[in-house]
Amino acid sequence: MSDDLTTPQSQGEAELAFEGALRPKSLGEFVGQSKVRGQLQLLLTAARMQDRTADHILLAGPPGLGKTTLAMIVAAESERPLRMSSGPAIQHAGDLAAVLSSLVPGEVLFIDEIHRMARSAEEMLYLAMEDFRIDIMVGKGAGATSIPLDLAPFTLVGATTRSGLLPNPLRDRFGFTAHLEFYSDGELEQVLDRAAVLLELDIDRESLAEIAGRSRGTPRIANRLLRRVRDYALVHTGRADLGAVRAALELYDVDALGLDRLDRAVMQTILTRFDGGPVGLSTLAVSVGEEAETIESVVEPFLVRIGLISRTPRGRVATPDAWRHFGMAPSSAPGTTQQALFTDRL
Numbered sequence: 001m002s003d004d005l006t007t008p009q010s011q012g013e014a015e016l017a018f019e020g021a022l023r024p025k026s027l028g029e030f031v032g033q034s035k036v037r038g039q040l041q042l043l044l045t046a047a048r049m050q051d052r053t054a055d056h057i058l059l060a061g062p063p064g065l066g067k068t069t070l071a072m073i074v075a076a077e078s079e080r081p082l083r084m085s086s087g088p089a090i091q092h093a094g095d096l097a098a099v100l101s102s103l104v105p106g107e108v109l110f111i112d113e114i115h116r117m118a119r120s121a122e123e124m125l126y127l128a129m130e131d132f133r134i135d136i137m138v139g140k141g142a143g144a145t146s147i148p149l150d151l152a153p154f155t156l157v158g159a160t161t162r163s164g165l166l167p168n169p170l171r172d173r174f175g176f177t178a179h180l181e182f183y184s185d186g187e188l189e190q191v192l193d194r195a196a197v198l199l200e201l202d203i204d205r206e207s208l209a210e211i212a213g214r215s216r217g218t219p220r221i222a223n224r225l226l227r228r229v230r231d232y233a234l235v236h237t238g239r240a241d242l243g244a245v246r247a248a249l250e251l252y253d254v255d256a257l258g259l260d261r262l263d264r265a266v267m268q269t270i271l272t273r274f275d276g277g278p279v280g281l282s283t284l285a286v287s288v289g290e291e292a293e294t295i296e297s298v299v300e301p302f303l304v305r306i307g308l309i310s311r312t313p314r315g316r317v318a319t320p321d322a323w324r325h326f327g328m329a330p331s332s333a334p335g336t337t338q339q340a341l342f343t344d345r346l
């Protein structure tokens with residue numbers, strides 16, 4: 001993926017430090033997702049009242065909506081230590097055994113991108129989640145034996161952008177699955193307001209609303225756009241007002257709907273090369289030179305959500321709103337789309 005300002009994935013050390021400073025530390029500070037907050041609050045309170053570890057929790061949803069933040073909050077609210085790992089870091093059952101066997105009682109284990117864990121580790125995790133026990137294989141072939149190892153009780157918090165890829169036996173072992181939704185503009189305004197206070201940035205409500213409207217329902221993107229607006233105000237205008245917001249976001253190619261370069265490339269491909277679709281995911285990915293997974297988990301949910309494309313059994317189709325947004329008329333016969341009419345409105 002490119003280094004676009006609107007990429008919902010986190011980008012590098014500087015952003016990690018910035019995000020760390022802005023992360024809400026408790027459920028009370030966490031903006032939006034009120035249903036999930038209520039569900040988590042109940043689960044954690046019940047566990048605390050019975051002095052036991054909370055049930056395992058699966059956090060599902062697109063990147064940048066607060067899964068890591070919620071895992072940290074689960075540990076903080078339960079007053080337990082937190083261990084962080086990720087699916088790509090667990091490529092063998094042994095990697096997982098090393099983590100699990102070193103957990104202290106009650107620890108919260110966060111596994112980000114849990115759908116990318118090795119299959120052999122997944123199987124080890126089933127037993128660990130259910131019985132707090134693993135079987136360690138020693139030796140190979142006919143002489144191999146398995147040695148049972150008891151684990152300290154722990155709470156697993158798994159995060160995934162692709163819950164559909166998790167095998168059922170793993171999904172079933174989570175006591176609770178939280179489905180995180182994109183944030184409303186009003187909720188993003190609250191996220192931005194809180195961030196502006198923490199960054200000591202003087203910015204008016206109208207400007208916050210403008211940034212919120214271009215943030216693709218994603219707090220990570222909202223905070224990142226705010227940072228660029230802060231830079232713009234510092235270098236050019238001296239104040240973070242509506243003019244600075246519009247100029248900064250135009251400079252970074254973020255349009256009025258929050259579409260970025262990749263979104264526009266996808267839409268242009270569907271509209272102009274495939275006459276509005278339907279077009280299959282892999283064809284689309286090849287046409288725009290991007291991985292199918294990125295299109296499916298990042299670009300498409302947003303474009304569907306704002307009503308520019310719809311998914312049909314035969315592929316992705318541009319909606320009438322998409323033709324309108326891009327100032328184009330749908331063609332009546334395939335291959336005759338009037339590309340000359342194309343104006344990529346900002």
Ligand SMILES: Nc1ncnc2c1ncn2[C@@H]1O[C@H](COP(=O)(O)OP(=O)(O)OP(=O)(O)O)[C@@H](O)[C@H]1O
Nearest residue numbers: 019022023030031063064065066067068069219220
């Ligand atoms: N509900 C929220 N209220 C305030 N800030 C939030 C909220 N959710 C997320 N953020 C902010 O957005 C940023 C990204 O959040 P986080 O890292 O938790 O997302 P994520 O879903 O784990 O993303 P990824 O899947 O890429 O790991 C953080 O800086 C965090 O402070």
